[in-house]
Amino acid sequence: MLLLIKNGTVINPGDRTEVKADVLVEDGVIKKIAPKQTIKADRMIDAKNCYVMPGFIDMHVHLRDPGMEHKETVDTGVRAAVHGGFTTVVAMPNTKPVVDNADVVNYVHNKAKNIGLAQVLQAGAVTKGQRGEELSDIEGMVEAGIPAISEDGKSVMDAQLYREAMTIAVKYDIPVLAHCEDINLVNGGVVNADDVTEKMRLKGISNAVEDTIAARDILLSKETGAALHLCHCSTKDSVKMVEMAKKAGIRVTAEVCPHHFILTSSDMKENDANYKMNPPLRTREDVEALRKGLKADIMDVIATDHAPHTAIEKGVGIKKAPFGIVGLETAAALTMTELVDKGWLTIMQMAEKMSYNPAQILGLDKGMVEEGKAADLVIFDPSRESMIDPADFRSKGKNTPFTGMKVKGMVMATIVAGKIVYEKTEK
């Protein structure tokens, strides 16, 4: 099977080159990158005015499978992924049951393999049942192919137990993906702690809720040598700490989600739980710091923290609704519109943060557009405009605060191992 992608601009973060060229794919592998190829292929894609980029890798999604299939399934999750240009996703373990042993890892991996769209890598929980009391079967899960451990949804509050988990992660050479939240400091908070939310009479979550655990985890990484990756950073001080840690040679990387680099608590609509997520929308100062951190490559990764919930679950008001918003089908356009188009990031940095850097952190031979590599690609039109409409989502979750927003940038096609798994049908 020969696939020829013609007339695009190839973005390769592997060697930081941007060239106008055609990409020939044979049997799932990139065969030749060169201008004006004339070979007769089985399938041709015209990528005129588009970037040909390495398929996006989202190292933070919630697929809700097993156990919460009313919110999302592996099937709807990977359909959402490829619709958003993602060819690989890392699924968090806060399912029912929790992913704390090899059986659940195998269940998710097999399900994704049978569907055959995006690749799903299941992360393993740090503790049994995410109860924070006893370590899960990390070794067994490593054998089953987890790329990382994470207690996402919460922090392991017992620092000694977390340190032990880190030493095991070092042994198996996998990163620890850290959700930073001191649960005692949360103290019933539902939104950011600031003037805006005080006027709404809502209980606040202060920056220290995140910052204290970020600091602790960085110090534990320093002590154990574990590769620590901070999930969904939302505060200006987490950016500062990541910068300091990197300068000190500590193995830390960090991710930022689109909602945190775009919205503040002032954007919240009265009692609309589509603005409720963990960590919460912070202040303008935090947003600025996150953008500067991304620009300066202090912050390595853009991840979505795709967290689907049903309209009924989200419809009960901001105090009672669960935390989380969807992100797989809006991340690329939001990043293009808010960061690349406004000069915060180059297109190369976008490719690094949405593909190359996650691959490096997870130890995957992905994130590059190079001859001989597997053809995981996204054809992305940077100037095509649209309006965000959850009715277009493949995800079961429609819970987004970005409904109605005009954005620039559209995924035209997604290719996994040489197979076209999503293609925009013209309207």
Ligand SMILES: NC(=O)N[C@@H](CC(=O)O)C(=O)O
């Ligand atoms: N981010 C969220 O607001 N919610 C996530 C949990 C998490 O990522 O911590 C979820 O699982 O719903």
Ligand SMILES: [Zn+2]
């Ligand atoms: Zn989290």
Ligand SMILES: [Zn+2]
């Ligand atoms: Zn999460």
